[in-house]
Amino acid sequence: MTNSKYFIKQLSIFSENKSGKLAAIAKIFQENQVNIHAFSIAEANSFGVVRAIVDKPDVAFAAFSKENYALQYTDVLGVKMADVPGGLFEAASTLGNIGINIEYAYAFRTGEFGTLIVKVSNPEEAVDKILAAGLELVPATDYNF
């Protein structure tokens, strides 16, 4: 599937909601020379899920598995946004108009443009719809090497 070239491999790591846990996770990235492009923490009552987009997801996955972390790959999409006021509105309203339901999202800026990382239920179908609506997607190779 050519659409899969837009599937960015995001790592989702289970973590306790305790002080020092983020540092412990960051240390594993550091020790394995894995560079983090984007990062977020979703918090529930006693635990959290750390989500990260990194340059070497396979290296990171192996390193965290070795340390007995529970983690998972999740395919997410990166929607390009113009780095101007209204950039998010344009992307979000287009996604809304074409009926894409976003499970969660976070955004960051790289160079000339902003990227809206979205988790959708059916990425295969979403890629077709998003491109047909005239939005641009960032290829996975821009992040995962």
Add this chain to the structure above:
Amino acid sequence: MAYYNEKIETLPKAELEKLQYQELKVLVDRLYAKSPFYHDKMKAAGVLPSDIKSISDITKLPFMRKTDLRDNYPDKLVCCPKEDLVRYHVSSGTTGKPTVVAYTKNDLDTWSEAVARSLASCGIGRGDVLQVAYGYGLFTGGLGLHYGGEKLGATVIPASTGNSERQIELIQDLETTAIACTPSYFVHLIDVAKKIGVDISKDTKLRTAVLGAEPWSESMRRYIYDQSGVTAHNIFGTSEISGPMFTDCQELNGMHISGDIAYTEIIDPETGESLPAGEKGELTMTILTKEAIPMIRYRIGDITSIFPDECPCGRTSPRIDRLQGRVDDMLVIRGINVFPSAVEHALLRLPELTSHFMLEVTRNGPLDDMLVKVELKPDAMTDSINGLIGLQFRVERTLRDALNVSAKVELCPPNSLPRFEGKAKRVIDTRVF
């Protein structure tokens, strides 16, 4: 279906109860007359032998406990002329002063009869070669199985414990068909056999194992079968009631307790009240015909339940479930008895969790709060927060259904909870009453 003593093993329930009553009556009359210890105990409880008018009146009689044996060390509970004793067994005393159990010739016969019936119910009989790999000596396992096997007419190999390669050599050379030992030792034997190139399922005639003296699980039974083709039967007993006595039959649905030999009750360990069939509580036994050291309503301290349904094997004796822990481990949470083993059992139903857990009990004003920390399996990880919270709710519901009391559940990362080499200490109780 092979019985050792078909008439008595399939006696209709009403007749069995009549027989039990007759036996109990004789026992109580004798104890009241001959045992100063039990005479005083009955007096203190305000009960006379004449108050026992049916088997259900047994609940009027006082309990006996291990401390009674310890306090009367070594032989103050012996209730027959000393020259009538034909054997002593003595417990190791690892949890206190050792306890002495004495036997008359009839006591040994009853014990062997119980074991012979049990072995027959496992499908063992004449022509079978039974390797007894329990310890012989002061421990009751070896000699108990030995005499039961001989009484049954099987060929017994008194192999005792240890020397695993020699055990496998015996299994092969003497064409052993059944083995009796602890479950952990049998698993060890499977490993040793593999190491020396012996496939138990193909290279030996071993097909039945009678395993006990330590707790083991249903999944262990499956593991043993998968690894060796051997069907494992659970055996129950404790030195105070004679030794190992009762096993699963070939239906593998609980251990049959021969009703003419032992009367079984399940009681609430807190109140001492009898519990209905199916409910978990403390196993309490009366050996109805014991001569040397009679045990009436002996509180064994193990937690189990009586199966209320009839066994398809045709035996009318009640069955008990595999032991689920010790009364000593019991917690009372908001007035409800909670056993860590029941928590473990409930958690095993959830494939997303490892088998490790911790139980923390705290006091919040007048109420107890229980927190159960569970471990997520690495491959059960999901990116969905809702999925993980949903799992947490499912664990809470499973525990509430199993324990009848609510617990908060904390989902923890894999390998984050303590591991134990010896006996697990999974409960942290910080309540101050």
